[in-house]
Amino acid sequence: MSAGYDEDFALWTERQSSLLREARFTELDLPHLIEEVESMGRERRRALQSSYRVLILHLLKWRHQPTHRSRSWAVTIVRERGDIEDLEDENPSLAAEASVLVTKAYRRARREAAAETELPLKSFPAECPFTLAQLRDDEYLPD
Template sequence: MSLAKGKPYFSDPADYEDDVHAWAYEQAQLLRLARFSEVDLPNVIEEIESLGREQRHALKSSYRVLISHLLKWQHQPQRRSRSWLLTIGRERDKIEDREEDNRSLRREAQELVDGVYSKAVREAARETKLPRDAFPALCPYTVEQLRDQEFFPR
């Protein structure tokens, strides 16, 4: 163990299971100081992987909500509302921000859209009370249209 002066940097280190916030701060400090032998490597690895999954999940969620609202917008024009309009804009902003920060996920957008489409249809069907088969089997919007703040289906 190559500890400075043979002593741990934190006298009472935070426990991953008890206080992940304090634990994360301590792990970052240990890495900055190159005190690698003190790093809780298995949990650091798990947390890094978790960050990637979380970003993917959040982007999928935004695409699902966006598609659901565009389907409602298209299939029930008489019920269009300011709330739908705001939700569509907000989700597009979230998508833009996440894809800007996670370029690899931007490249996977079509796969993500394909993966969430059936859930978006289910949500739209429940909210509109239209049958699921009233909606297209495949997403009728391109990824470019989904990202376009000015695009609204007719």
């Protein structure tokens, strides 16, 4: 089974799901199955953090470059809020971790905002200026 995992991941997943459905637990490739289940959880966390990063980046640009505001920025803000809502609804434990994920996301969003706007990094606060409630609020846009 190990070779199947390394050689044809799709076939390996089909085999593992069949074995699980048939309750043939002793035949499972447990080490790889555990690794993949853990990886799925990490990927959801990364996806949520990434959506927060993109949202924060666009809110920072919205605040710091009002003359450059565009429909594209507005669409990105709406899309990322929708993705955040979906991910948090489907994964309540990740919603509970949101403040930690936002803190991590903000560090990158701040650097990206500085690079995209060509404003000095110090133009952006060291800590995220948006509350979780604001980030999740479909109507909120910074002045």
